[in-house]
Amino acid sequence: DFQLTQSPSFLSASVGDRVTITCRASQGITNYLAWYQQRPGKAPKLLIYAASTLQSGVPSRFSGSGSGTEFTLTIRSLQPEDFATYYCQQLIIYPPYTFGQGTKLEIK
């Protein structure tokens, strides 16, 4: 079965830090991967699509990279509003629209 493995599950960092979250697919998905941010009590928000394309309105401190089976989301110079949970999602393999298990980014 297809699996999307996100790491780490928890991440503690400080304002101004640079952090990286990884998403690994059990089989190749070219660049059909998206990243979402979910703040507590809020709906998910699209940050990155096609692995590296920044969604309109998303700050440029967010960036995505990767293709095939390994992908990363990088946030440089963390801001207070960035402390949230982040999910990757694949968009092409059955079962459809699988999400990673999430990474909770907390303030150190």
Added chain:
Amino acid sequence: EVQVVESGGGLVQPGRSLRLSCAASGFRFDYYAMHWLRQAPGKGLEWVSGISWNSGDIRYADSVKGRLTISRDNAKNSLYLQMNSLRAEDTALYYCAKDMGGDILTGYALDYWGQGTLVTVSS
């Protein structure tokens, strides 16, 4: 401004039915695929079902196949989820989300999400 607003959630007994609705505005609804996703309390995101722009392609997660039915009315800019034979494990916040493309499984992400409607299945 793009908006999707879910409604219809509530407390329902196991085995009973519920119908969720999603009202869309601010974009050409009939151009885009739409999806339902859910999030159980304290858990991650789970895709439930998706429907193409013209209802020609409909997909379901294995966990809901045969019990949940997605549909849309392009004339009313509305998406629906008919939920039958509900189980305790269906308890979740249900989100409606817009696809960036018109068809299902074409690699496009979900660019606008509603705030969700809570479904609680309990006796």
